[in-house]
Amino acid sequence: MRTEVPARSVAAPLGVTAGLFAVLVGLAVWQLQQQTGGFAWSSWWPDLGGASVSAADLALALGWWPRLITALIAGAGLALAGVLMQQVLRNPLASPTTLGVAGGANLALMAATLFAPALMGWGAEWVALAGGGLAMGLVFLLSWRRGLAPLVVVLAGLVVNLYLGALAMALLLFNQETLQGLLIWGAGSLAQDGWHDAAFLLPRLAIALVIAWLLLRPLRLLELDDASGRALGVNLAFLRLAALGLAVFLTAVTVSVVGLIGFIGLAAPNIARLLGAHRLASRVVWSMLIGALLLAVTDLSLQHLAAWLPTMIPTGAMTAALGAPLLLWLIPRLRLSSRTPPETMTSGWPRAERPARRLLVMALLMPLVVAVSLLSGHLADGWSWVSGAWTVWEWRLPRLLAAAGAGLLLAVAGTLLQRLSGNPMASPEVLGISGGVSIFLLLGIVWMPAASTSMLAALGVGGALAALALLIVLNRRSGFLPERLLLTGVAIMALAEAVRALVLAGSDPRGQQIVAWLSGSTYYVGLEQALLIVALAGVALVVALLLSRWLEIFPLGAAVSRAVGVRVTGGRLAVLVLAAVMTAAATLVIGPLSFIGLLAPHMARLLGLSRARDHLLGAALIGMGLMVLADWIGRQILFPHEIPAGLVASLIGGTYFLWALRRF
Amino acid sequence: MRSSPTGRRRWRWPLAVWLLPLLMAALSVRAADTAPRIATLDWTVAETLIAIDARLVGLAQLDGYASWVARPAVPGAVRDLGLRAQPNLEQLAAIAPDRIALSPLFANLEGRLSTVAPVEVFELYGPGVDTWPALRRVTRELGEYAHRQGQAEALIRRTEDRLEEIADRLPDKPPAVIVVQFMDERHVRVFGKNGLYHAVLERLGIDNGWTGATNRWGFALVGLEALAGLDGRIVVVKPYPVGVERALSKSAFWQRLTHGANRDPLELEPVWSFGGLPSAGRFAEQLLGAFNAD
Numbered sequence: 001m002r003t004e005v006p007a008r009s010v011a012a013p014l015g016v017t018a019g020l021f022a023v024l025v026g027l028a029v030w031q032l033q034q035q036t037g038g039f040a041w042s043s044w045w046p047d048l049g050g051a052s053v054s055a056a057d058l059a060l061a062l063g064w065w066p067r068l069i070t071a072l073i074a075g076a077g078l079a080l081a082g083v084l085m086q087q088v089l090r091n092p093l094a095s096p097t098t099l100g101v102a103g104g105a106n107l108a109l110m111a112a113t114l115f116a117p118a119l120m121g122w123g124a125e126w127v128a129l130a131g132g133g134l135a136m137g138l139v140f141l142l143s144w145r146r147g148l149a150p151l152v153v154v155l156a157g158l159v160v161n162l163y164l165g166a167l168a169m170a171l172l173l174f175n176q177e178t179l180q181g182l183l184i185w186g187a188g189s190l191a192q193d194g195w196h197d198a199a200f201l202l203p204r205l206a207i208a209l210v211i212a213w214l215l216l217r218p219l220r221l222l223e224l225d226d227a228s229g230r231a232l233g234v235n236l237a238f239l240r241l242a243a244l245g246l247a248v249f250l251t252a253v254t255v256s257v258v259g260l261i262g263f264i265g266l267a268a269p270n271i272a273r274l275l276g277a278h279r280l281a282s283r284v285v286w287s288m289l290i291g292a293l294l295l296a297v298t299d300l301s302l303q304h305l306a307a308w309l310p311t312m313i314p315t316g317a318m319t320a321a322l323g324a325p326l327l328l329w330l331i332p333r334l335r336l337s338s339r340t341p342p343e344t345m346t347s348g349w350p351r352a353e354r355p356a357r358r359l360l361v362m363a364l365l366m367p368l369v370v371a372v373s374l375l376s377g378h379l380a381d382g383w384s385w386v387s388g389a390w391t392v393w394e395w396r397l398p399r400l401l402a403a404a405g406a407g408l409l410l411a412v413a414g415t416l417l418q419r420l421s422g423n424p425m426a427s428p429e430v431l432g433i434s435g436g437v438s439i440f441l442l443l444g445i446v447w448m449p450a451a452s453t454s455m456l457a458a459l460g461v462g463g464a465l466a467a468l469a470l471l472i473v474l475n476r477r478s479g480f481l482p483e484r485l486l487l488t489g490v491a492i493m494a495l496a497e498a499v500r501a502l503v504l505a506g507s508d509p510r511g512q513q514i515v516a517w518l519s520g521s522t523y524y525v526g527l528e529q530a531l532l533i534v535a536l537a538g539v540a541l542v543v544a545l546l547l548s549r550w551l552e553i554f555p556l557g558a559a560v561s562r563a564v565g566v567r568v569t570g571g572r573l574a575v576l577v578l579a580a581v582m583t584a585a586a587t588l589v590i591g592p593l594s595f596i597g598l599l600a601p602h603m604a605r606l607l608g609l610s611r612a613r614d615h616l617l618g619a620a621l622i623g624m625g626l627m628v629l630a631d632w633i634g635r636q637i638l639f640p641h642e643i644p645a646g647l648v649a650s651l652i653g654g655t656y657f658l659w660a661l662r663r664f
Numbered sequence: 665m666r667s668s669p670t671g672r673r674r675w676r677w678p679l680a681v682w683l684l685p686l687l688m689a690a691l692s693v694r695a696a697d698t699a700p701r702i703a704t705l706d707w708t709v710a711e712t713l714i715a716i717d718a719r720l721v722g723l724a725q726l727d728g729y730a731s732w733v734a735r736p737a738v739p740g741a742v743r744d745l746g747l748r749a750q751p752n753l754e755q756l757a758a759i760a761p762d763r764i765a766l767s768p769l770f771a772n773l774e775g776r777l778s779t780v781a782p783v784e785v786f787e788l789y790g791p792g793v794d795t796w797p798a799l800r801r802v803t804r805e806l807g808e809y810a811h812r813q814g815q816a817e818a819l820i821r822r823t824e825d826r827l828e829e830i831a832d833r834l835p836d837k838p839p840a841v842i843v844v845q846f847m848d849e850r851h852v853r854v855f856g857k858n859g860l861y862h863a864v865l866e867r868l869g870i871d872n873g874w875t876g877a878t879n880r881w882g883f884a885l886v887g888l889e890a891l892a893g894l895d896g897r898i899v900v901v902k903p904y905p906v907g908v909e910r911a912l913s914k915s916a917f918w919q920r921l922t923h924g925a926n927r928d929p930l931e932l933e934p935v936w937s938f939g940g941l942p943s944a945g946r947f948a949e950q951l952l953g954a955f956n957a958d
Binding site for chain 1: 731743749750751757775850886887905908914918
């Protein structure tokens, strides 16, 4: 055994790396031959010092070659960042994308472009660094109480990504034209116009590598538990901070130059590990090689394709799209469940003496919310507190109903999922149903330029069903283990984000329509659809209430459930399908974003509604009220411009999240 | 109004005397004007309507129009409808236009908006559309739609005559041009077949250096390297995004690409790239100006 293990751990990564390298060289030679029409090195590496330089030489020397080299450096850098994060957090799913660093950098750059353009000239990489660092800090704050358990970190990362994405959407909705360039950046294009990027990246990667090498020995101790590490005299906090800081620095430097490149930081280290590189040092080496080659090969292949298409396909979004299936494949190979204690759902929450009275108070508050949203608001000639004319109600009533229905659906779906998984961070967004809907709708909007609303709705239902089918197929074998389900959702969401980046980067004039739908508005709902949604919401609530016995028992774990005679797999599937249908209906109305499904169940718990029936009813009331209010606020503050309800709800929800951090 | 300060009251009479003839003239025109009151979401439709003096009452995203289309300027009485993708329905209903004009871009709103007023969709850009005849057709259609046939014909004639004049005044053998707009320092929209600029270039007898594929709006999003090896003078339509001018001054590729006799790029003030006849005319004027200044 002893002699075999190291032998394998070198042979397998070596083989894969050599294979990738061969593909890279093959593609490169092919492209060089096509561009220069021959096999002469002198024409492959043109000398720009001469008097007459042809345009083709120029494109080769200042475009093609720097692009190849930059891709290699960027890939290596992101892979190194991924290894460091995974090592420090003992989490195979940690990466610049999953920890929110990329999303934070994106938002920071957008905000700087709009509000402080001088900063962008001074140093975009520092803006990206600040944004990325803050976002990762937020993820840690969210998952701190649960000991940075891998699944919790990934979920917190997803939530932070969604929140920052909502903010970015708000900026985008009103400044589409100005931010067009950043959309390309956000999709990660590696196009080059000289050697300055490679020259910028290389020394920084070298420095980071030296520091990483110095940290290597102490970092290995992190594989032990904390107590043994401390016993060996290592300052663990400092070590973690230094390694994570280094990883964030690498990510920020790389993305500020080449844009958001998804999943290389996640994929490369995991491939290396699965190929048998177990020791940290060998993981660093192989990950960097594999990351560099993966990115360069993807990029060269896309350059081949680009010649045939009127729009470019940015490399970063493409790696993200390829990374999603990889993540799906990876999930069953991870051992996760043993590390997540399901304690938060059963302890530490307040418990109301008389929950019925609290529910009654909430129910009595509803008419107030409804009245404000129906009666008050901006009219064309000014603010009016009470306007009773049908000509005004005609527009407000469908939106009020749609918001209430969608809010209820999301809140109940969120409650179902949180009770099913025993995880307070589970929500419909996390399940990936809304991701499936948005993938289908985005592609529909792009490929069918004059699609009607009902066609889009049909597409949306198709997307929800596809996502649900994927969830069921991939999770049947594990008996719908909650952790697996949520991770499948994370992967679908990642794919949805990649599709979004691709579509938006295409600089399509329809961008605003896409952004408007993505940010979730009740705008497109007519009265009949609104009534339909409300009816659906009512039925779903009743069905959910009928399931409340199961929901009482599921949080206690599979063993307890079986002991009291509940069929766990069947029960989980039923709850899952119900939640998925509810999410799909709500997503069609209100778009894929909104934290209502996360927020409402959570607030209901905080109000002491701990029994499943009370929890469901409380969350439903809160969800309705919040969504109606969000819709109303969004229509008032920038009148006549409307901020979509989903965005307002996300912003309120995200803020509440930060306030409620101590709960997690 | 009742509590207006005395300082202002002093101005009332002179102002009224001065304004009265103007007001009367306006009223006499308006009173006779039975043309439909039109609201639109589309900036291209809007610029054409304004150019033919139609009764435009509502337009989406006025501030966006002001910074991306700019001219012809929006008359003061036009109300803002909010975002183009989500015009404010309450506002729209309060304005109560007689007709709503859309482009296929917002055709999915047709059902919603038709509860306020009849909706008509005007299609200008699309795959395989011959742009100049389409510009003429849409202008005529809008003229009829707005009861401004005469003005529409005049706009077509005026623009085409002016373009001919410009073609005569251009250098004898104008070089081919490559029209681009920067998205960031390494990516441009390059305009070709199916697009407004291409149609104008054709009428001016100037070759378009970009012969590659374009999307349904007549542009392709490409990296700068795609411009190498193309034959033609680069024409940059401003504005440059934040920081791009500075980055370009440091870009080895851009410096080489635009280095040499008659290779430095021509710069044009912002023009709406997906516009109608007014934008076409402005683009031609600016191109002539840039060639003359060169």
